[in-house]
Amino acid sequence: MKKIAVVYWSGGGNTEAMAKAAVDGAKNAGGEVELFRVDGFSAQDMKDYDGFLFGCPAMGAEVLEEAEFEPFFQEAESKLSGVPVALFGSYGWGGGEWLRQWEARVKGDGAQLIGSLAIENAPDEKGLADCAALGTSLVKALT
Numbered sequence: 350m351k352k353i354a355v356v357y358w359s360g361g362g363n364t365e366a367m368a369k370a371a372v373d374g375a376k377n378a379g380g381e382v383e384l385f386r387v388d389g390f391s392a393q394d395m396k397d398y399d400g401f402l403f404g405c406p407a408m409g410a411e412v413l414e415e416a417e418f419e420p421f422f423q424e425a426e427s428k429l430s431g432v433p434v435a436l437f438g439s440y441g442w443g444g445g446e447w448l449r450q451w452e453a454r455v456k457g458d459g460a461q462l463i464g465s466l467a468i469e470n471a472p473d474e475k476g477l478a479d480c481a482a483l484g485t486s487l488v489k490a491l492t
């Protein structure tokens with residue numbers, strides 16, 4: 350079975366809630382899924398997985414979190430060519446600009462962008478369902 354890693358950073362728990370819902374959606378679709386905080390995962394671990402859901406909120410000024418997630422992601426980028434990827438995260442006020450920039454970045458890396466999801470602040474019930482659907486989409490793209 351194809352394996353998926355969900356790798357995220359979350360300071361306040363909003364993106365973490367999204368990550369957990371995405372895991373549930375991927376599992377319900379029959380995927381083999383593992384959840385990692387970014388400090389428990391490295392680019393070297395990527396070889397063990399066939400697809401990725403990456404989660405990080407908008408931080409700084411429309412950038413990825415700079416202390417842990419951005420350094421990880423810079424290393425990950427060299428391993429994304431042809432790889433199915435979905436992006437998600439929570440934001441506060443920027444209207445999702447950080448995610449649009451992130452999408453362009455992974456496309457430039459040659460990743461197969463399956464989907465992306467930005468949610469303002471905490472995900473509500475519909476938001477969690479959308480996260481689950483994103484997880485399902487990645488499983489379907491791998492099968």
Ligand SMILES: Cc1cc2nc3c(=O)[nH]c(=O)nc-3n(C[C@H](O)[C@H](O)[C@H](O)COP(=O)(O)O)c2cc1C
Nearest residue numbers: 359360361362363364406408409411440441442443
């Ligand atoms: C230091 C800091 C910088 C932020 N910068 C942005 C930003 O540039 N754009 C934006 O839309 N939200 C920004 N936010 C809001 C967060 O993206 C928002 O609170 C989000 O829900 C945090 O997700 P988390 O609970 O997973 O950490 C920022 C928050 C913090 C604490």
